[in-house]
Structures are given as structure tokens and as C-alpha cells.
Amino acid sequence: xxxxxxxxxxxxQQMKKVNFIHLRSKLPLLLLVxxxxxxxxxxxxxxxxxxxxxxxxxxxxxxxxxxxCAACHKxxxxxxxxxxxxxxxxxxxxxxxxxxxxxxxLIASGDAQAIKLFEENxxxxxxxxxxxxxxxxxxxxxxxxxxxxxPAPAAAGAAPADGTAASGGGSxxxxxxxxxxxxxxxxxxxxxxxxxxxxxxxxxxxxxxYEEKEKGTxxxxxxxxxxxxxxxxxxFLLLAAAYFGFGYMMQVGVDQGYAPVQxxxxxxxxxxxxxxxxxxxxxxxxxxxxxxxxxSLNVCMNCHKNISEVAPETATEExxxxxxxxxxxxxxxxxxxxxxxxxxxxKTEPVKWVRxxxxxxxxxxxxxxxxxxxxxxxxxxHGEIQEMxxxxxxxxxxxxxxxxxxxxxxxxxxxxxxxxKIHEELSKKYGVEKLTIAEMGGLECGKCxx
Amino acid sequence: xxxxxxxxxxxxxxxxxxxCFNDKKPNYQYFPNMYEPVGYETYGxxxxxxxxxxxxxxxxxxLSRGHTAYDYENSTDGLLRAKQELTYPYPITEENxxxxxxxxxxxxxxxxxxxxxxxxxxxxxxxxxxxxSYADAGRTIxxxxxxxxxxxxxxxxxxxxxxVSEKERWQITMHVxxxxxxxxxxxxxxxxxxxxxDSISSLPENKMEAVTASQVDKK
Numbered sequence: 001x002x003x004x005x006x007x008x009x010x011x012x013q014q015m016k017k018v019n020f021i022h023l024r025s026k027l028p029l030l031l032l033v034x035x036x037x038x039x040x041x042x043x044x045x046x047x048x049x050x051x052x053x054x055x056x057x058x059x060x061x062x063x064x065x066x067x068x069c070a071a072c073h074k075x076x077x078x079x080x081x082x083x084x085x086x087x088x089x090x091x092x093x094x095x096x097x098x099x100x101x102x103x104x105x106l107i108a109s110g111d112a113q114a115i116k117l118f119e120e121n122x123x124x125x126x127x128x129x130x131x132x133x134x135x136x137x138x139x140x141x142x143x144x145x146x147x148x149x150x151p152a153p154a155a156a157g158a159a160p161a162d163g164t165a166a167s168g169g170g171s172x173x174x175x176x177x178x179x180x181x182x183x184x185x186x187x188x189x190x191x192x193x194x195x196x197x198x199x200x201x202x203x204x205x206x207x208x209x210y211e212e213k214e215k216g217t218x219x220x221x222x223x224x225x226x227x228x229x230x231x232x233x234x235x236f237l238l239l240a241a242a243y244f245g246f247g248y249m250m251q252v253g254v255d256q257g258y259a260p261v262q263x264x265x266x267x268x269x270x271x272x273x274x275x276x277x278x279x280x281x282x283x284x285x286x287x288x289x290x291x292x293x294x295x296s297l298n299v300c301m302n303c304h305k306n307i308s309e310v311a312p313e314t315a316t317e318e319x320x321x322x323x324x325x326x327x328x329x330x331x332x333x334x335x336x337x338x339x340x341x342x343x344x345x346x347k348t349e350p351v352k353w354v355r356x357x358x359x360x361x362x363x364x365x366x367x368x369x370x371x372x373x374x375x376x377x378x379x380x381x382h383g384e385i386q387e388m389x390x391x392x393x394x395x396x397x398x399x400x401x402x403x404x405x406x407x408x409x410x411x412x413x414x415x416x417x418x419x420x421k422i423h424e425e426l427s428k429k430y431g432v433e434k435l436t437i438a439e440m441g442g443l444e445c446g447k448c449x450x
Numbered sequence: 451x452x453x454x455x456x457x458x459x460x461x462x463x464x465x466x467x468x469x470c471f472n473d474k475k476p477n478y479q480y481f482p483n484m485y486e487p488v489g490y491e492t493y494g495x496x497x498x499x500x501x502x503x504x505x506x507x508x509x510x511x512x513l514s515r516g517h518t519a520y521d522y523e524n525s526t527d528g529l530l531r532a533k534q535e536l537t538y539p540y541p542i543t544e545e546n547x548x549x550x551x552x553x554x555x556x557x558x559x560x561x562x563x564x565x566x567x568x569x570x571x572x573x574x575x576x577x578x579x580x581x582x583s584y585a586d587a588g589r590t591i592x593x594x595x596x597x598x599x600x601x602x603x604x605x606x607x608x609x610x611x612x613x614v615s616e617k618e619r620w621q622i623t624m625h626v627x628x629x630x631x632x633x634x635x636x637x638x639x640x641x642x643x644x645x646x647x648d649s650i651s652s653l654p655e656n657k658m659e660a661v662t663a664s665q666v667d668k669k
Contacts, residue, residue, distance in 0.1 A: 066576075066579045066580060067579075067580060068580055068582075069580055070579030070580040071578070071579060071580030071581060071582075071605060071606045072580070072605050072606055079606070080605045080606055123526070124526075124605075125526050127589065127605075130587065131587050251477070252477065252478050252479065252480055253477060253478065253479045253480055253485070254477060255476050255477050257473050258473055258475075258476055258477070259473045259474065260474050260475070260476075261474055274575075275560070275571060275572060275575065275577065276560065276571050277560050277572075278555070278556040278557075278560070280556045280557075281556055281557055281560070281613070284557075284612070284613035284614070290492075291492050291493075294493055294505075296505070296612065298608070298609070298612060299612065299613065301608060302603070302607075302608030302609070302610070303572075303577075303578075303608070305606070305608065306578060306606045307577060307578075311576070311577070349501070350501045350502070350503045352495065353493075355493070358476075360479075360484065360485040361484065361485055361486060361487040361488075362484060362485075392473065
């Protein structure tokens with residue numbers, strides 16, 4: 001009775017000791033965490049104090065910066081204009097007021113510092129902002145001069161990481177659950193097998209004798225002997241073979257659902273869906289050419305010169321922000337863009353996009369006829385492109401599919417005066433009010449095959 | 451035991467059948483030599499071209515068909531000159547303005563907004579920041595400048611010369627000026643068009659165009 005008690009005491013003492021040791025070793029870490037948690041607020045308080053001295057409001061400055069300056073300036077990266085963080089410490093405040101309100105006038109007045117700055121930045125003219133008051137500019141400078149919030153991005157980075165880990169854990173646990181279920185099922189099967197075996201053995205040991213089933217004619221022999229059944233079965237087999245054979249033959253050369261991996265993961269969902277960029281923006285030749293056109297990389301660069309990374313909320317469970325940023329870097333590499341110095345290096349390499357929609361050589365198809373003349377939405381043939389992260393072929397692109405649409409679609413005759421007479425005669429001939437493409441000769445072989 | 455083996459065979463067979471369907475690869479073709487073109491296809495990959503790329507920029511010292519010369523260079527000076535000197539070479543008609551409006555919705559409205567107030571979807575989603583309104587006090591938005599910026603781009607805006615033709619750029623310019631007028635509460639471009647159109651029709655080349663257009667009408 002005694003021994004366990006002393007043991008327990010000893011145990012408790014040990015526990016306490018161990019606890020303390022851990023706490024001591026953890027104390028610096030805890031302190032660090034504590035510091036890190038509050039360091040952001042400390043920073044912002046500092047910044048606020050500074051700004052109070054300079055008379056600037058950070059929030060108002062941020063709004064003004066985004067509305068007026070952000071088109072050309074970023075805080076920590078060179079864009080059209082130089083990076084702006086800490087610019088308030090580099091120059092005299094009054095001079096900055098003058099520069100921002102009208103830099104050209106300042107340069108013209110012969111200010112040495114202004115001329116030097118102008119020449120350093122390739123003589124790019126900064127837009128004048130006469131509407132900004134001194135207070136406005138002080139607000140902007142207060143926003144711009146905030147120290148770079150180091151811990152905040154770290155925390156922000158950690159939070160999504162945790163989030164992805166948690167969500168990743170979610171998907172992992174899903175597969176785990178399924179795996180566990182499968183394992184349990186397998187175990188059950190094995191157990192059942194073992195149980196029957198043991199039962200059998202017990203039965204044998206106890207001298208229980210099974211009645212062996214009397215062997216009649218095997219089923220396949222009975223089947224062969226019944227000639228009618230064989231005939232029916234053969235006919236059925238032939239029909240089934242014909243049906244499936246025909247189905248298989250008909251899908252040869254049809255690439256519906258084809259979704260190859262592209263050299264650069266370009267998401268139509270982000271561009272055409274979330275950001276609602278019109279299809280014709282990039283595929284501009286669809287309006288006036290046979291081809292819808294793969295946009296040349298300068299079209300990408302019209303926007304991506306400015307957008308070098310995706311917003312954190314663009315990332316999905318499947319594709320992380322790092323992944324998307326990497327894809328933008330692939331674009332920069334292909335087009336030869338040096339993001340650091342904001343200039344083209346001249347070293348380009350072709351991007352080998354994989355063509356998805358491809359008609360056989362013996363078919364003629366013209367995009368402009370369908371897009372501009374008929375005014376058909378791209379989605380009619382290409383599916384809900386704006387929702388596709390990876391584009392796949394939506395339509396079968398078979399002749400039957402083309403013909404069907406030509407038979408069913410009415411042509412808009414309203415604004416086409418040039419053909420008014422022939423339209424009228426055709427309507428009379430077919431006794432219809434609205435003409436389909438087929439009725440206007442859209443099914444003639446020569447329209448698409450030549 | 452036999453049934454077990456049978457089931458196993460069935461599972462393996464269906465698995466192989468399913469795994470044969472691969473959406474990363476194109477399907478088989480009956481007669482590839484009828485499907486694949488003999489000539490060089492647009493965007494094709496052929497060894498005789500530099501970088502094996504059929505798509506190329508025009509060779510030096512050549513002009514594409516329908517090319518129109520543009521005399522102002524891509525510089526601040528060029529922009530200032532274009533702002534002062536350039537005017538519409540096409541008459542301001544309802545047709546041109548509405549065509550411009552359509553093109554504007556496709557190419558410009560994502561950033562500049564449907565009303566030209568700089569609040570397009572890319573601006574509201576903060577992908578692009580600091581897009582000014584056409585009625586902004588610090589900027590002089592005039593037809594020549596609008597056209598020049600479409601050709602060369604300015605600051606964060608890129609060149610749209612590859613996507614819209616010369617005439618389309620002028621049509622967009624008309625719509626932009628129309629938007630600016632409506633933002634400022636001034637009468638629209640069609641109402642003030644007469645004076646401009648008179649000066650355009652006095653240009654010899656446009657007279658020709660007007661004559662041919664009227665001939666077509668008669669026919």
C-alpha cells in the first residue's frame with residue numbers, strides 16, 4: 001500500500017520538475033511569439049506617431065495613392081516610375097509638394113534636383129496633379145513612408161499556409177477515411193473467410209458430414225445442347241458487337257473532352273470569368289479573320305507588365321499563389337521581360353501552345369463569319385470557357401454537329417437590306433417567315449469543303 | 451474461388467479500358483493524311499522557320515496590307531504634337547460612334563469603365579490602380595492624344611495597335627470623346643459633329659470615299 005503512494009509522490013515531483021524544465025526552455029520562444037504578435041501594432045503606432053508629427057493621415061493617403069499614383073508607382077518595386085517607399089526622407093517636403101503638383105514646371109524652372117531626377121528616370125514625364133492640396137500630398141507621403149511591415153506579411157503568409165494545411169488536411173483526411181473503410185472491409189472479408197474455415201474444421205472434427213451436391217450436367221453443356229438458346233445468344237452477341245463497334249468507330253477522330261496540358265497554365269476562369277475580360281480582347285482576330293488567333297505575348301504584357309503576381313485571394317486549393325506567380329514568370333521568360341529593370345531583354349523563346357480545337361484539313365471554317373456576321377457567342381461552340389481552369393474541347397466538332405446548328409439557327413435578316421430581295425424570295429419559296437442557314441444554302445458541300 | 455478470379459478479371463479489364471481514355475492526348479484519326487494539312491498551317495511548328503514558329507512578325511522594311519503610316523513617334527514630344535495636330539480622318543457618324551462604343555466595351559471598359567470614369571472591373575477588383583477618369587482635371591483628353599495613346603500606350607497602359615485597326619482606333623476615339631462629354635455634362639459628340647465633319651469632307655481623299663459611297667448607294 002505504501003509503495004504506490006510514495007511512487008505517486010515521486011511521480012508528481014518528477015512531473016513538476018519536468019514541467020518547469022520545459023517551461024524554462026520554452027520561455028524565450030513564448031516571449032518571441034508574444035513580441036511578434038504585438039510588434040505590428042507597435043510599428044503602426046510608431047508610424048502613426050511619425051505621421052502625426054508630419055501631419056499626414058495614412059488611411060486617406062492610401063486612398064489617394066491608389067487613386068492617383070498607383071497607376072505608375074509601386075511601394076517596393078519599380079514600375080513605370082520608381083519605387084516610392086521612404087521617398088519623404090529622401091527629399092525636402094516643400095520640394096516634393098512642388099514636384100508632385102507639377103514636375104514639368106519645376107524642371108522648366110531649372111531646379112537642379114528636379115532635372116537630375118528627370119534624367120535618371122529616362123525623362124518619363126510624370127502627370128501633373130494640380131488638384132492635390134499640401135495636406136493631400138502629406139497624407140500620401142505618410143502612407144508611402146510607412147516602414148515595410150515585415151512581420152505582417154510573415155503572419156499573413158503563415159495564415160494562408162495554415163489554411164492550406166488545414167484544407168489540405170481535409171482532403172487528406174477524406175482519402176484517409178476512404179482508405180480506412182476499405183481496410184476495414186478487407187479485414188471483415190478475411191475474418192469471414194477465417195471464421196468459415198474454422199467452423200468447417202470444427203464441423204469436421206465433430207464428425208458432421210456434408211451432403212455433397214450431386215453433379216448434374218454442367219450449365220455450359222446444357223447451354224450448348226439447347227440450340228435455340230445458342231441462336232438467340234449469337235444474334236444478341238452480334239447486335240451488341242455491332243452497336244458497340246459502331247459507337248467506337250464513330251468516336252474515332254472526335255476529340256470532345258480533350259484537355260491537354262499547356263506550356264503556361266493560363267486560366268480562362270481567372271481572366272474571362274472572375275475578371276470578365278471579353279474573349280475578343282485577347283482573341284482579337286476572331287472578329288475579322290478565319291482564325292480566332294492565339295494572342296501574341298505582347299497582348300499578355302499589356303496587363304502583365306503591371307501585374308507580376310496574383311492576389312492572394314486568386315489562389316485556390318488546387319493551385320497556390322506561388323504556382324500562379326511561377327506561371328507569370330514563365331511568361332516573362334518567354335517574352336524576355338526583365339521585371340527588375342522594367343525593360344525587355346530581347347531574349348525571347350516561343351511558347352508551344354497545344355492546339356485543342358482543330359478541324360480536319362478538308363473543312364473550311366471562318367471565325368469572323370460566325371462572330372461578327374452572325375453574332376454568335378463564343379460559348380455556343382466552346383462551352384463555358386469562363387469557368388474552365390483548364391480548357392477542354394466542348395463540342396464534338398463533327399459534321400453532324402455543324403449541320404444541326406445550320407438547320408436550326410435562324411438568320412437575322414432585319415438589318416441586312418442588301419439581301420432584302422433575295423431573302424424575301426427565299427421566304428416565299430419555303431413558305432416560312434424566318435430563314436435558317438440551311439434554307440439559304442448553308443448545307444451546300446462547297447460552303448465548307450473545297 | 452473461380453468466381454473470385456472471374457470478378458478480378460472483370461475489374462482489371464474495365465480498369466484497362468477506362469485508363470485507355472486519356473483527355474491529355476488527342477484521339478485517333480481514320481486517315482491522318484486527310485486530316486493533317488500539307489501546307490504550313492497558321493501557328494504551326496515547322497523546322498524551316500526561325501524558332502520553328504510559323505507565326506512571325508513582318509520582315510524589316512515591309513508593310514502589311516492596308517497599313518496606314520503614322521507620323522508621330524512614341525515619345526512625349528510625339529504625344530504633344532499628336533494632341534495638337536491630329537484630328538479625325540473619318541466623319542463622326544452614328545455608325546462610327548456606335549461601332550466605337552462596341553469596341554470600347556471589348557477593349558477599354560475592363561479598366562476605364564463603361565462610363566469612362568476609370569472604374570472598370572479590373573479597377574474595382576484592384577488589379578489595376580489609379581486609372582483616371584476622362585474628365586480628370588489634370589489631363590487634356592483630346593482626339594489626337596486618345597488616338598496616339600492607343601497606338602503606343604502610355605505609362606501602365608500598353609499599345610492596342612495589334613488588336614484594333616486604324617479605323618477602329620478612330621471609332622474608339624470618337625466614343626471616348628463622347629464619354630468625356632457626358633462625364634462633364636456637355637452635349638454629346640454627334641451633336642457637335644457638324645463642324646468637324648465639314649473640315650473632314652474638305653480633305654481630298656475623303657471626298658473620293660464619299661463619291662464612291664454614293665455610287666454604291668445608287669446601285
